[in-house]
Amino acid sequence: MEIRLAGITQESIADGPGLRLVIFTQGCPHNCPGCHNPDTHDINGGYVTDVEGLYQYIEKITVRNKLLRGVTFSGGEPFLQAKPLALLAKKLRSLGLDIVAYSGFTFEQLAAMALKRKSISALLEQTELLIDGQYKAAERDLGLAFRGSRNQRLVDVQATIAVGRVVIWEDLAQKRWA
Ligand code: SF4
Numbered sequence: 020m021e022i023r024l025a026g027i028t029q030e031s032i033a034d035g036p037g038l039r040l041v042i043f044t045q046g047c048p049h050n051c052p053g054c055h056n057p058d059t060h061d062i063n064g065g066y067v068t069d070v071e072g073l074y075q076y077i078e079k080i081t082v083r084n085k086l087l088r089g090v091t092f093s094g095g096e097p098f099l100q101a102k103p104l105a106l107l108a109k110k111l112r113s114l115g116l117d118i119v120a121y122s123g124f125t126f127e128q129l130a131a132m133a134l135k136r137k138s139i140s141a142l143l144e145q146t147e148l149l150i151d152g153q154y155k156a157a158e159r160d161l162g163l164a165f166r167g168s169r170n171q172r173l174v175d176v177q178a179t180i181a182v183g184r185v186v187i188w189e190d191l192a193q194k195r196w197a
Pocket residue numbers: 047048049050051054055056057059094095096122123153154
């Protein structure tokens with residue numbers, strides 16, 4: 020299955036808990052003023068690769084880098100490509116990696132979209148932490164963990180699905196991620 024990417028960073032400590040590999044997907048409809056990744060907006064930009072090859076690439080990295088905790092899907096808007104990312108996430112979790120996803124959509128918007136697109140619920144089901152909402156320059160705060168503006172939330176996706184309301188990661192799930 021094909022996926023369109025903007026790039027990959029092999030090691031980051033700024034895009035979720037612990038040391039993470041970051042996949043930047045290509046294509047974003049949000050046009051947030053002040054976006055730091057404008058090159059990722061064009062849905063025809065970047066380059067196309069396939070999920071199996073991407074998985075094998077990451078698997079090799081996990082063999083030589085035991086400190087890698089997980090993989091982050093950033094962008095761009097990852098949920099534009101929910102189907103290949105859900106497939107990739109499932110395979111990566113079988114390696115013991117956890118999944119963080121960014122989205123310019125809120126969790127509630129994604130949940131509504133998931134009613135018509137099964138791939139969105141499939142990706143949410145494979146995601147531990149969702150950093151949701153558009154970047155808002157007026158709410159910019161450099162002191163926030165893993166995000167740029169105060170409106171963006173750290174959503175514990177598995178707890179949220181389990182209880183049926185948005186559960187903020189900092190409140191309940193910190194112990195699991197410590
Ligand atoms: S959602 Fe992210 S990549 Fe898309 S415009 Fe907003 S800040 Fe940029």
